[in-house]
Structures are given as structure tokens and as C-alpha cells.
Amino acid sequence: MENTIATQANLHRRVGLVFKYLLLSVLAFIVIFPFILGLWTSFLPTTQIAKGALHGTMSWQNYVDAFTQTPILRYLLNSLVISVVQMFAHLFFASIAAYAFVFLEFKYRDLLFYVVLATMMLPFEAEVIPNFQTARTLHLLNHYAVMIIPFLTSAFGIFMLRQAFKQIPLDLKESADVDGLSHWQFYWKVALPYSRISILTLAAYSFLGSWNQYLWPMLTTFTNRLRPVQDGLRQLHSEETATNWGLIQASAAIVVIPTLIVLFIGQHYFKSGLNEGSVK
Amino acid sequence: MINSFPSVKRRRQTNQAPGPKEEVRANVKNFELQKNDKYYAWLFLGPSFLVLGIFVFYPMLRTLYLSLFLTDSFGRPTVFVGLQNYLNLLTSKVYMASIQATGVYVIGVTAFTIICGLLLAAVANQKIRGIEFFRTIFTATMGVSVSVSAIFWLFMFNPSIGVLNQIALFLHLPTVNWLTNPHWAMVSVITTSVWMHLGFTFLIFFGALQSVPKTLYDAADVSGASSRYQFFHITLPMISPTFFFVAVITMISSFKSFGLIDLMTAGGPTNATNLLVYRIYKDAFVDGNYAVASTESIVLAIIIAIITFIQFKLLAKRVNY
Amino acid sequence: MTKLISIFKPHWRWGLGLLALLAIIGGFAYGNQAHAESKRIKVVFWHEMKGPGQKQIDAYVKAFNKKQSKYEVVAEFEGGYNGVIQKIMNTHGTAASPALFQSMDISTSQMYHSGFTTPVQKFVDRDHYDLDQLVPGARAIYSRNGKLLSMPFNSSQTALYYNKAVLKKYGITPPPVDPTYSDITRVAKQIHDKSHGQVKGMTMEAYSWLFEQLVANAGVPLANHNNGHTGDATKVDFTSPAAIKAMQWVKENIDYGDFINFGSGGNASANEAASFLSGHLGIFMQSSAKTGQLYKVLKNNLGVTYFPRPDGKKANGIAVGGASLWISNDKPAAVQNGAWEFSKFLVNAKNQATWQAKTGYLAVNKHAKDEPLLKQLFKKSPVLEVSGNQMLRTTPNDTNSGIFIDGLVPARTSIQNAMQQIFAGQDIYKSLKAAENSYNKVLESNNRANGRG
Incomplete structure (x- = not known):
């Protein structure tokens, strides 16, 4: 008798497990389906895709075409340069500003901080008109610089690093003062290393933010030599007028695969970051 | 969405005005150093204030200024009209429809992103x-950018060769004009947007779930509470701060959706997906009507400011939690 | 001040780092300009041609750069026609602006008023360039007070396409080459009936250009002061009997069930073409520039007619659409000369012949059709000549030479919205009236802001 109950419970558990895996698989399939389809079609000849067929001779032809006939590599390079430069510049300017708000004594410090904080409420999207005109007046249009300079600093970055710097024990600063460390030295040798998690997070945020810029580069660049990758894809999509789907899918894949690889490799980091931030 | 990423990690930290400790520190310092601080403050804050001044403060004022004028073909303000642009806008059916569409989009994206x-x-x-x-x-x-998402989904929504309609045909269901029917177009962009937001939202929620103390569930198991009961009475309350946090973040991010709309529907059909930000772009940089676009910018800024303000309040609450 | 310097002193490495950063940023900014330091005069050319048009332009640029050593033309694709107008308005006078740009028919007035371009007439007069070699209809669109403002380039007209194979299959008599509304309705309905709904009769993209040309073909203006040709237009009229009638014609087919709606925009035209080519759609209207692509697939099963006209009325002729080449006046004379040379190169008979053969745009050079390439092509496939004939037979007048108003893009948007509403079953007059009212408001404030009207 007891035996049967145990078997039943076991069976129950097993059915439950199968159900769990089924659910997980279905959900995973739904989430990843657009990727799979995009990748799959990027290997098919466009003539097949245009007929609505999802089978055909697989080949690298679309990738060859994307690399040889479109400036996709140039787009990627542009984005890489812009994002890296912007990331470092943003980290630098936001961190020194945050440093000032935490470790320096000066008049109106808190007032100024609130002024900075207030800018978080002003969306860049609502300011593109004057910003465009400013960029034009400063002769920045059609340069890498135009995609970097407006984002050299941000209220968000300053806010975040200020929070991080505030975690630094006061004794450290005091003993640094006693040792005669200058602000630059303390900033470089103590403040930055101590807050490296926040710095890294802000770096990721800044890099991704720059990488995903769409509207601003679209307004301020007029040549493929400078276009970053998001606007490059827009350009390709518009040039091919949705007729050369194979090429478009291949270009999209070329853009997404590096980020996916980084994401999968970075899993560990993301998770530890999460543990740190988990709600207690 | 990106906007929030790091602040998740920072949420334990306090955001108080300088307390007594700093004063102590100030006393420790000698006078010479304090005097030095002033120069350093200029040096450290100068660049940031320069950039914020030129690209955040000035443009807001300038936008406000432009919204009170008519602008000519060159975008120059020529005729002062006071609040006329605002009146026109708020009495315009098309604009109200746009606000409504934005509302539907934002709420749709937020709700489904959270649920999924x-x-x-x-x-x-x-x-x-x-x-x-x-x-x-x-x-x-999380690794997919706007353009890539839009391209992947555009292909799926394609009326003749898209997978969705092919599946529909296969199952003998009616096919849908995903992007050309006003209602379905909204559904399509919401779907794509939810998909884009999903990875990040999952990560945040997952982190929150993992941090719910196991003991709470053990106690519930002992008292024989069903798993559904446990979800609604233990899990949800425990993760409610995360819940609101994700909601606000997703809301702000979807308010600013631009690339998706630009690539997928260009605001169509019949303005059905002409969301506020896209409208600003179109009115200014396609139609050349900078005054109207400035007015719309101010309205958008007010809406986003309100939501950001709520975000601050919530963040402050979380900290105290 | 010495204090400030002393701060830097012990931190020279930091200072260096900062300088390096600024240098990198600056370097990128200026490195991009330094690129142009070859001996040739650089002529940046913005265009909006995609697909075969882009390929052909690239070929012309290559040929031109090879043929002479004074100028170097650099072509940049700038997206759709609509966006380019503001790009020009916004970049004029900066290093980002082009020397030569392609801008569409309806931007003529805005470009004229902007004062940002050098009228082509100046170069024509200087070089005694023979304007008679250009098609009159194409010149009419880009002229003001008898002076040519820009060089007509890629020209097209609206055309009506039908699939001969579909008609043959169901034994339907094809429409005449100069059809009336009811000719088309008859064919569309028959396709629908005889295929038992398997093949849709017709479609029309919710595309304002098509609407404008239906009205133009009826000989009715859309704006006062003769479409703005004889004075600054202050009012538009989208609800004239001719406009209503055109929409009623579409509505009749919608109600009958033979009409399929693809909506509006780039995806719509791609989708309707795909549907047409795969034999699921019998008739559609689109730019004649599509002829080449359609012919490539359908060969002699492609049928082309003139744009439809109202019943019992002689066709007034329709405007030459497409775009022209404008020379910016913010560049030095030498650069402008380069732009002019390249424009001439693009519209010579030989290049216009290949242009038409490769892209389906109509040659703006009258002598192009005497070129062996086009002669052979037309002999082999007469259907490719139809739209060209439509253009050549048209005598330009104020109702078929476009609308001379600044900022017509929003007008098109509102007309397209009205069309989509009508296609979705809403009232014709109400929809068009709403579009008319909304654009009249825009027009009024535009005129006010610019001190016109």
C-alpha cells in the first residue's frame, strides 16, 4: 500500500518535471524564435525568401554580400570608436563631478547637485531641435564628435557615482589627507578602485547607451563613413526596400552576434552584479 | 531600459543630504586644503556643467522659447503667438489621438513586459x-539593439512572406495585416517592444525572486498554503519594490521609443503608431515645423518629468525599505 | 591663476591623459575633413535612389570620375525624399552640406524660396546649353518665371500596371492604353469574379502622389492661384468634384470586394508589387519607375497603361514626378562648376538611355530614345515605352505641372491619412475635408511665419 503511494508520488513528481521542462522549452522557444528565424533566413537565397519559403540551399552568400557590398564593417567600426571614446570620456567626467560632490567642500554644493539631478527629468528627445541647431553652430555636424560631445557627462552617471563614492569610509579620506594625498591621487588610487563595480556598471551602461543611439546620429550624420551601426542598419533596410531580405537578415546577424557572445560570456558577471543588488 | 540598469545595484545606498559626519571631516581639514577645494571644484565640475548647460539646460529654455512663436522655413522664430501653439495642439484631434496611442503603447508595453x-x-x-x-x-x-529587433520582427510580420501569416495559413486561420491595419500595427509594435525589454526585465525579476528568503516559503508549506497563494501573498509583496521599479523604468523607456517606430511603421497607418517622440521628429525634421515640434517637446518633457519624479520617490522609498 | 597651474603640476600624467582624450576627439573630428585632400575638387552629391537606381548612380559617378580628372564626385544615399528637404535646410552653410543634391518635384517651391541654390539657368546661359533637348513636361516642374531652377533628372509618371497572364487565364479583355475609371473597374471586377476571389482585382497605395495625379489628369488644381504658379497659394482644395470622383472610383471597387488594401509607405509598395508579381493581384498603380523591375519578372505578361482619367473626359495629362538636381550656392564656384558638369553628364542622351533601360525612370532627354539601347529595348518590349509616350504627349499647363507651395510634405501626409480612412470605409468628403482643413491651417501659419500670402 505504502509502496504504491510512493510510486504514485514519484510518478507525480516525474510528470511535474516533464511539464516543467516542457514549459521552459516552450517559453525559451518563443523568446528565441525571432533570432533563430533571422539567423536561418540569413543563410537562404533571397529568391527563396521572397517566395515565402523557409528552405533552400544554405550558403554564406548573404554574408559575403553583406561584407563586400555594404559598409556594415564600417558601421561597426564607427559604433565601436564612438562607444569606446564616449564610455571613457563619460566615466571620466561623471566621476570627477561625482568626486567633487562627495569629497570637496565648496559653496552651494548641494544646490548644484540638485540642479544636476533635475536634468534627469529632461528627456534628450524633447531637446533635439535646439541641440541640432547648436551642433550646427559649433560646426559639429557630420563628425564623430557630434555623437560624443553631448554625452560626455550625464546626471545619471554623476548621481550613480556620487552614491558609490559615499560608500567610501570617511577614515580613508582623512588618513589620505594626513598622508598628503592630493585630490587627484585620492581619486585615482582610492575612489575609483573602491567603486569599481559601479564604475564597471556605468561603463556598460554608457557603452550600450552609445551603441544603441539611433535618433541623434540619424539627425547629425550624412555619410556612411560616419554612420553608427543602428543607423547603418536603418540605411541598409531603406536602401534594399525590403526586397533583399537575405542580405538584410545577414547584416542584422552580423550586428547582433558579437553582442550576444559578449552577453553569454558576461553571464557570470551579470549574475554576480545581480546578487550584489538584490533586494534585501 | 538601459537607464536603470546600474541603479539596481545601487539601491541599498543612501541618498541623504550631507550629514554631520561631513562637517566633522571639514573640521579635520586644514584651511589651506579647503581653499584648494574651490579650485578643484571648478576643475571637476566645470566640464560637466559646461556640457549639461549647452546640451540640457539651454535647449530646454530654447525649446520653450520656440514654442511661443511661429517658425519660418529656416526654423527661425518670426511671429510671436503666445500660447497659441499649445492651444492648437491640445485642441487638435490628431494630437490627442497621438497622446492616446502613446498611452496605449506605454501601458501595453509596461503591462506585458512585467507579466512576461x-x-x-x-x-x-x-x-x-x-x-x-x-x-x-x-x-x-538584452543583447539585441533596436534596429536588429525591428528587422527581425519586420520579417515575421511581413504580410506575404512573414512567418506569422504563414503559420496562420497553415492552421487555416485568417491572415492579418500586421503593420497596415491600425489596431494590429499597435499590437505589432507593442509585441516587438515587449520582446526587446524582456531580457532585462527577466534579469531584474529573477534577481528579486532569488532574494526572497526561503524560510518564508518553508513556513507557508508547513501551513499547507497552495503555491498560488504563496505567489500572491508572499512572492508579490516581497518583490513589490522591484515591481514598481521595473514599471517606471519600462514606462520611461517606452515613452522614448523612436527607432522601433521609425523602422517598423513610420508612425502609420493613419497615425495609429505616431507616438509623441516620433511625432516631434516628423514635425521638425521632415515637415520643417519647428514651432509645433517644440511645443510637442515641452508637453513630452512635462509628462516624462512627472514620471521621473515618481521614479525618484519610489527609489527613495526602496532605500528605506 | 598660478594656483590653478600648481594643481596641474604634480599631475602631469593626468593632464596628458586629458589632452590625449581631447586630441582623440578632435582628431576624429578633423580627420574626417582631412580626407578630402586629394588634388581633385570634391563634389558631394546627395541622392535618394535605392535599388537599381543607386547601382546606376554609382556607375555614373565612377564613369564621371574616370572620364575627367578635375572633379571627384562622391555620392551619398540620404534616405527618402521627404527627409532630404529638411536635411538641406538644416545643413546649408556648414561643411556637412552637399554641393549637388537630388530633391523631389514637390520641393521645388521650397528650394526656390530658400535661396540656398544657384539656379541652373545661370549655367545654361553661360554655356549656351541646349535646353530643348529636355522634355518640356520635366522642365515645367522645375521652372519659375521661365527660368530653369534645377536640372530634371530621374523622371517618372504615375502608371497603371496589369498582369496580362491573369487576364488571359480568365479570358478578360485588357483595358485600353488610355483608360477611364470605369474601364479599370470593369477589369478589376471581372478578375475578382472569374477567379472567385482568388485573385484580387486592384489596389492603390495610400500614396498622395497617386491622388494628386488623378486630380491633375482631370484638369483641376489642388491649390489656389493655379496651384501656386501664378502667386503664393493661400488655400488648398482637396474636395473638388474631381477629387471626390477619383475616390468614389476606388470606393466602388472596395465595396465590390475586388480591392485589396496594402496601406501606405515603403512596405506597402514593396508588398503590393510582390503580390502583383506572384499573380495574386491583377492591377495596381504606381510610379512608372517600377516598370523595369516588374518587366524583369513578368516579361511580356506585364501590361502598362496611362494613368486613368474620369469617364467622358479627355485626359489633361499628369505631372512629371521624380526629382531634379540642385546646385548648392554655399560652395565655391569651382565646386559648383563640378556639380554642373556632373548634372550635364547625367542627363546626356546616352546616360538617360541607360538610366531608363536600367531603372525604368523616363529619360528626360528627348534624344535618348534614338540611342540604340532604347531603340532595341522598345522594339523588343513595346510595353516599356508606354509611360514615356504618356509623358511626351503631355502639354504642360498649371494643373499638370505640380504644386508650387513650400512644405508640401505635411499635405501629403494628411492626404495619405484621408486615403487610408477612405480605404478603411470612412466617408470620402469628410476624410478629404479634414485633410484639407488641417493643411490649410499649416499653410496659413507657414505663410504668416514666412511673411507671405
């Missing part, structure tokens, strides 16, 4: 073999 993200997190929050693999897949859309 929570579902994925709940399903992934169990200890079975190979769960890591599924978790990795669930975060995958």
Missing part, C-alpha cells in the same frame, strides 16, 4: 538540471 518578465522569472526560479541554459536564453534579448 515575471512569468519567465518565476519559471526560471527553480532548481532543476539545465536551468542555467534556460536562464541564459531568457536574458538573450
